[in-house]
Amino acid sequence: MHQYHRGLGAARLVWAEANGIRDRPAEAVTAAVMRRVRSRVLLLQQEGKIRPERLYSTEGSVRGWLLTVTRNLVVDRMRSAVARHETVGAEDKDMPLPDHTGAVLASVVATGLLRRLSHEHREVLLHTYLCGRTVQETARVLGIPAGTVKSRRHYALNILRSEAGENIRREVA
Template identity: 40%
Template sequence: MTITACDDRLAAEARMTALHDEHAPALLRFLLRLTRGERQTAEDMLQETMLRAWRHLDSLPTEHDDSRRWLFTVARRIAIDTVRRRQTRPVEIGLTDLTWVPDSVDSIGTADAAEAIRLAFQALTPTHRTVLTEIYVHGAGLDEVAERLGIPVGTVKSRAHYALRSLRVALGA
């Protein structure tokens, strides 16, 4: 590799790193709103946005505001494409937990209770489901959840409180 090619590659890597550092947090927040809190989908879209930026780095605007506008436009288009792709595909269903095997003590009552909890959880708003999932499924602390979702800790506490209250009401507890 020649010195010029090496310098060009290093310059491109430095520019891409700077673009990611400057714009990725805002892009992720934007995509989280578009995906209604589906973090994995938003992160996939962010990665695709940055990949397209890398592929078109030579034509990407150099001005901060122009490059930001370009990235947000690409991210929005990726989100639109994702929605369209989902509409043409069959509905995706979640994987069943195959590690759970009923034993002789399990009863229909247990199955009914599990179904009631699942339905009550699905009835929550996406923001409430996300907070409860982060806290109780992933075991994240309040500060960690706040950082991941880009919201204040007080908002996390409030959403958790109201989500649990909604679950209690739905379950008649």
């Protein structure tokens, strides 16, 4: 078994290098590798396929197998939820998930209301509310007088209010 410990020294080094530590997790991986070695040796002995001269060799397939098993265990531990400190507690299970249905519905309704406006009214609302421009900036961009921008905005908002009120009355009825 002494030669296995030399092979496991490399396994411990792989774990330590992968995690930048040399403490308990390396010992846990070493113990897991030893369990796998023991179960593999017992299986090979039962099948009569074990060759004693290869069993204690630090070269060839046994050493490669040890390093592969170690690497796989290290990767499994790094990918596990425990390594990422993920826990599922009772308080997490009962948390309601956010419902975006209201926002989606409001967006659909708002889009429908905006489509009922004329192109000129939508354009003024786009520049003043969505782009955040002032009346003067909107007038300059659109090439129309500032008074026309104010008038279109006023009438567009009135149309939206009345249409939205009709939608609410329809839903309630």
